[in-house]
Amino acid sequence: MSEIYTSIPLGDGSTHAHTSTWVASTLRQEIAEGRLLPGSKLSEQALSNALGVSRNTLREGFTLLDSDLIISRIPNRGVFVASPDAADIREIYAVRRTIEPAALAWGPKLDIDELSRIIGHARAAAETENIALMADANQQFHETIVRATGSAHLLELMSRVLAKMRLVFHAMSDAPDFHSHYVSRNGALVDLLNTGQRMEAADTLQVYLNTAEAELLEHYESSQPR
Amino acid sequence: MSEIYTSIPLGDGSTHAHTSTWVASTLRQEIAEGRLLPGSKLSEQALSNALGVSRNTLREGFTLLDSDLIISRIPNRGVFVASPDAADIREIYAVRRTIEPAALAWGPKLDIDELSRIIGHARAAAETENIALMADANQQFHETIVRATGSAHLLELMSRVLAKMRLVFHAMSDAPDFHSHYVSRNGALVDLLNTGQRMEAADTLQVYLNTAEAELLEHYESSQPR
DNA sequence: AAAACACATATTGTTCAACAATCTTTCCTG
DNA sequence: CAGGAAAGATTGTTGAACAATATGTGTTTT
Numbered sequence: 206m207s208e209i210y211t212s213i214p215l216g217d218g219s220t221h222a223h224t225s226t227w228v229a230s231t232l233r234q235e236i237a238e239g240r241l242l243p244g245s246k247l248s249e250q251a252l253s254n255a256l257g258v259s260r261n262t263l264r265e266g267f268t269l270l271d272s273d274l275i276i277s278r279i280p281n282r283g284v285f286v287a288s289p290d291a292a293d294i295r296e297i298y299a300v301r302r303t304i305e306p307a308a309l310a311w312g313p314k315l316d317i318d319e320l321s322r323i324i325g326h327a328r329a330a331a332e333t334e335n336i337a338l339m340a341d342a343n344q345q346f347h348e349t350i351v352r353a354t355g356s357a358h359l360l361e362l363m364s365r366v367l368a369k370m371r372l373v374f375h376a377m378s379d380a381p382d383f384h385s386h387y388v389s390r391n392g393a394l395v396d397l398l399n400t401g402q403r404m405e406a407a408d409t410l411q412v413y414l415n416t417a418e419a420e421l422l423e424h425y426e427s428s429q430p431r
Numbered sequence: 432m433s434e435i436y437t438s439i440p441l442g443d444g445s446t447h448a449h450t451s452t453w454v455a456s457t458l459r460q461e462i463a464e465g466r467l468l469p470g471s472k473l474s475e476q477a478l479s480n481a482l483g484v485s486r487n488t489l490r491e492g493f494t495l496l497d498s499d500l501i502i503s504r505i506p507n508r509g510v511f512v513a514s515p516d517a518a519d520i521r522e523i524y525a526v527r528r529t530i531e532p533a534a535l536a537w538g539p540k541l542d543i544d545e546l547s548r549i550i551g552h553a554r555a556a557a558e559t560e561n562i563a564l565m566a567d568a569n570q571q572f573h574e575t576i577v578r579a580t581g582s583a584h585l586l587e588l589m590s591r592v593l594a595k596m597r598l599v600f601h602a603m604s605d606a607p608d609f610h611s612h613y614v615s616r617n618g619a620l621v622d623l624l625n626t627g628q629r630m631e632a633a634d635t636l637q638v639y640l641n642t643a644e645a646e647l648l649e650h651y652e653s654s655q656p657r
Numbered sequence: 658a659a660a661a662c663a664c665a666t667a668t669t670g671t672t673c674a675a676c677a678a679t680c681t682t683t684c685c686t687g
Numbered sequence: 688c689a690g691g692a693a694a695g696a697t698t699g700t701t702g703a704a705c706a707a708t709a710t711g712t713g714t715t716t717t
């Protein structure tokens with residue numbers, strides 16, 4: 206069990222600009238790429254040893270990550286990699302259902318060409334059945350949508366939410382291939398946008414998000430019987 | 432200059448559940464109520480003394496506040512109460528223009544009665560020309576709108592944004608009375624909602640937000656000549 | 658054998674003191 | 688008066704220590 210930590214590459218001897226920031230981004234990456242699975246406990250002593258930083262600095266890193274939604278901190282119990290439940294899935298989609306259609310409908314900086322480009326990559330990934338690439342493209346697609354709002358804070362919230370989405374998929378490793386559905390749906394959105402039907406695109410995206418939420422919830426409930 | 436800190440009430444001797452959390456919320460309150468003005472430097476030594484906590488714990492509190500947008504942390508320079516500039520105002524309104532109209536148009540938990548109630552309080556405050564109460568009512572009004580999305584994260588982002596809005600007003604203490612305008616505008620919104628015209632309310636709110644942003648920016652530019 | 662309790666152990670929460678790294682101020686020199 | 692070096696102050700980070708809380712173990716009790 207403690208072997209988990211040995212896989213974490215230590216930082217080189219050089220001094221990092223902000224150690225706590227470096228700690229946070231390192232852990233973020235470990236979690237995003239599935240090397241630290243949902244539910245894992247992040248022991249302070251073990252981690253501070255593995256990363257070569259003091260417990261105090263590690264705790265600052267934890268505090269930074271806490272707002273990232275990907276860890277859950279339980280007082281006097283410790284820090285764990287978040288393992289999203291049904292409520293989290295609903296929360297994620299409540300956020301997305303608000304921000305993304307609004308960005309499509311009213312965002313002042315909508316970049317349809319960039320969206321088309323991403324669709325192209327997604328289609329290529331779909332042909333070779335490369336799920337990881339499709340997931341990346343999907344994430345980029347939705348980040349680009351949010352970028353239309355012109356708000357850095359909304360973009361940040363969106364990447365946090367999408368990071369948590371990845372945890373959902375890591376926790377449901379037996380999930381069917383949702384991503385290939387997304388490719389064609391995203392393509393239909395771009396078609397609507399290309400003909401200037403932004404409001405219709407917003408409505409359609411809402412339908413898509415509702416569908417995706419229902420699909421995920423169904424799979425979660427069935428794979429997580431109580 | 433150091434007298435600023437003496438005004439901060441110390442915590443009682445009792446142990447706080449999470450000291451860093453307590454530190455953060457204490458500072459948040461001090462800033463929100465204008466006892467710590469934009470631009471003030473928050474010295475680690477002075478503050479840790481005044482609050483009766485160690486520098487380490489204070490730093491954890493800083494890290495918590497950092498995601499609240501109301502402080503700015505400059506590496507090796509220190510922590511300052513944020514003093515919003517034109518870009519911040521634009522960012523605030525980019526967020527609000529996205530979230531709030533979406534909440535009005537599509538939010539599944541829109542509570543029109545609660546909005547009417549808040550309008551009542553705002554009108555009462557307007558009659559007695561109590562600006563603080565009007566500001567409070569305005570904040571509640573817009574938080575209630577966002578609550579319609581059903582998302583705790585969006586609500587949290589909104590309160591952060593509104594907290595930063597308060598800093599804008601603190602920084603422009605010579606600002607004219609914007610709030611009384613808001614009261615009647617919010618009233619018009621509720622009228623639209625009461626007749627079931629949610630989309631029209633969303634559009635109207637967007638116009639209002641654009642107007643308010645322009646007013647604030649104009650006042651900022653003129654009062655902050657370079 | 659199962660449940661309940663007490664004790665020992667491990668982990669987290671917080672403080673303190675120290676030092677390195679960086680910024681700020683002062684003062685000296687040209 | 689400008690430029691720059693030295694002194695001073697502040698932040699960034701560490702390690703050790705201790706209190707508070709949670710976990711685990713073993714014994715007793717029924």
